Amino acid sequence: MAKRVLVVGAGIIGASVAWHLTGFDCEVTIVDAGDGGGLATRNSFAWINASWGNPEWYFHFRRRSMAGWRNLERSVPGLSVDWCGGLLWDLPQAELAAYAQEHAGWGYGIRTVDRDEALKIEPGLKNPPELALHVAEEGMLEPVAASNSLLAAAVARGARFIDRTEAMSLHFHAGRVAGIETTDGETLLADEVLITAGAETARLLETAGVNLAIDAPPGLIAHSTISDRKLLNGLVMTPDFHVRQTREGRLIIGTxxxxxxxxxxxxxxxxxxxxxxxxxxxxxxxxxxxxxxVGYRPTPRDGYPAIGRPDGVHGIYVAVLHSGVTLAPVVGELAAWEIATDLRDADLAPYDPNRSTLRPSP
Structure with missing residues (x-):
């Protein structure tokens, strides 16, 4: 008998897990308060990277997911990534050099470029830096379009998508979670509920007595009017802002x-x-x-994803993380396998939602 899985939240993570689940013997239903695309996903800068500031084990997880995007491009109709590369100098020069040396040693395609080469990469820069780093393998995508492509592909493989339906609380039966209660009074039943509801994740978990230390800091992104010219070839990260140009011609900019x-x-x-x-x-x-x-990005308190089944209650699986755009392929693949098989993948061990750093402060 097919396992009934209810996915709450149709952002990039929920859509990816749902699509991967349709490759198993699962009856998949996706529920979203809007029309798909999620809120954090919709407000994302959408940079696909394995960039600085992370330990090596997390770097390799992110890089694995970058490769996963290439697999999804081949498998999901209408999904495409712009593998444009990133030019960055948003760190002091000594830190840039250390970052380049470290990540090159880990196998990242990162190299140092001077002012003249930076201009060849981005001819539109008025005042290029004397020293920058370039990573040709990084990319960007239009996040709502990518989420919707995954959703459409999941539906084409038998999933059901219910839009404009908000989860109010988790539904219990016989001592375990058995679905959700919606704000319009409907009960949707399932054998397991996957919560990928962004900033609403913590609230829904609390209805089952599960408390995780999750922050949702705001992040402002400015969107320009549309240019009919190609102003940038790829991602540009300066000390004052990060910027990229969308396919329709807008510049989107964040600190x-x-x-x-x-x-x-x-x-x-x-x-x-x-x-x-x-x-x-x-x-x-x-x-x-x-x-x-202004997007509110759900982030576990220690900065790393929380992916798996919380202790103390049966019938829930959670996936809450920042960098959802980068990590959607690998999280979708591994979480779907765990949900479908009721096993635990060793590669998700560092992201156990029951780790001590995710318990709220007293």
């Missing part, structure tokens, strides 16, 4: 890839970001601020 906390000064921050880009990128002078987004 870093996650965006920064606007502190109630949303418009001022967005305007300042665009002003900085105008001074750096040729052809951007005539662009205006079109709109801004």
């Amino acid at each position: 870093d890839f996650a965006g920064g906390d606007p502190g109630g000064r949303d418009r001022e921050m967005a305007t300042s970001l665009l002003d900085n880009v105008r001074t750096m990128v040729g052809g951007a002078e005539g662009l205006e601020r079109d709109f801004l987004t």
